[in-house]
Amino acid sequence: MAPMRSNVSKRPNITAKLALGAFLAALALPGAANAMPWSWDMFTQPSYKAQEDLPPARPEGVVPASGHTYVKDRADSARLKSPVEPTSASLERGEAMYKRYCAPCHGDTGKGEGLVGQKYVAPTDLTTEYVQKKPDGDIYYTITSGGLAIMPSYGDSVAEADRWHIVNYIKNNLVPRAATPVSASK
Numbered sequence: 001m002a003p004m005r006s007n008v009s010k011r012p013n014i015t016a017k018l019a020l021g022a023f024l025a026a027l028a029l030p031g032a033a034n035a036m037p038w039s040w041d042m043f044t045q046p047s048y049k050a051q052e053d054l055p056p057a058r059p060e061g062v063v064p065a066s067g068h069t070y071v072k073d074r075a076d077s078a079r080l081k082s083p084v085e086p087t088s089a090s091l092e093r094g095e096a097m098y099k100r101y102c103a104p105c106h107g108d109t110g111k112g113e114g115l116v117g118q119k120y121v122a123p124t125d126l127t128t129e130y131v132q133k134k135p136d137g138d139i140y141y142t143i144t145s146g147g148l149a150i151m152p153s154y155g156d157s158v159a160e161a162d163r164w165h166i167v168n169y170i171k172n173n174l175v176p177r178a179a180t181p182v183s184a185s186k
């Protein structure tokens with residue numbers, strides 16, 4: 001009985017060593033490991049592929065009802081005229097959107113004291129004459145396409161109308177707000 005038992009206990013040992021060897025070999029050969037079925041089985045599936053079929057026919061007489069404002073570059077943006085009057089509703093909306101999208105860097109005052117602005121590269125002070133004298137379209141362009149150097153673009157996240165509301169807020173209310181202490185403005 002005793003010799004048999006020792007035989008049985010040795011077999012798993014050899015199997016484990018073989019398995020480990022095979023595993024290490026697979027690791028050493030990434031090409032071979034990638035050829036395992038689980039690395040490509042998601043490719044062969046019965047899903048519908050893009051452009052596989054013709055697009056549905058467009059109903060007759062249909063034309064696009066809206067489009068995007070096209071600007072070639074920053075210089076070209078100066079000609080844009082804001083389609084949004086700086087009404088109190090626009091300024092209110094602009095302030096809310098400014099606080100959501102711009103204040104994290106530029107700060108509630110526009111001077112660059114936002115929490116991200118302090119850690120990131122110092123943002124341009126939006127209360128300076130340099131920014132305040134800019135054409136509306138130039139600021140619109142900055143929101144849409146980003147700053148001169150590293151400010152990211154917000155064209156993907158801020159709707160076109162909201163960009164103009166933000167421009168209205170920066171041009172009309174940001175400086176007076178910046179002059180008012182935060183506690184007094186509430």
Ligand code: HEC
Binds near residue numbers: 098106123150
């Ligand atoms: C992630 C931080 C960050 C956010 C968010 C941000 N900015 Fe900026 N902004 C900067 C930095 C940094 C600069 C200076 C460097 C540059 O121009 O790229 C700058 C520059 C500017 C300028 C001056 C560009 C010029 O012509 O010199 C304007 C105007 C401006 N930002 C407006 C905005 C507005 C409006 C928003 C909100 C929609 C906004 N920024 C959101 C970081 C930010």
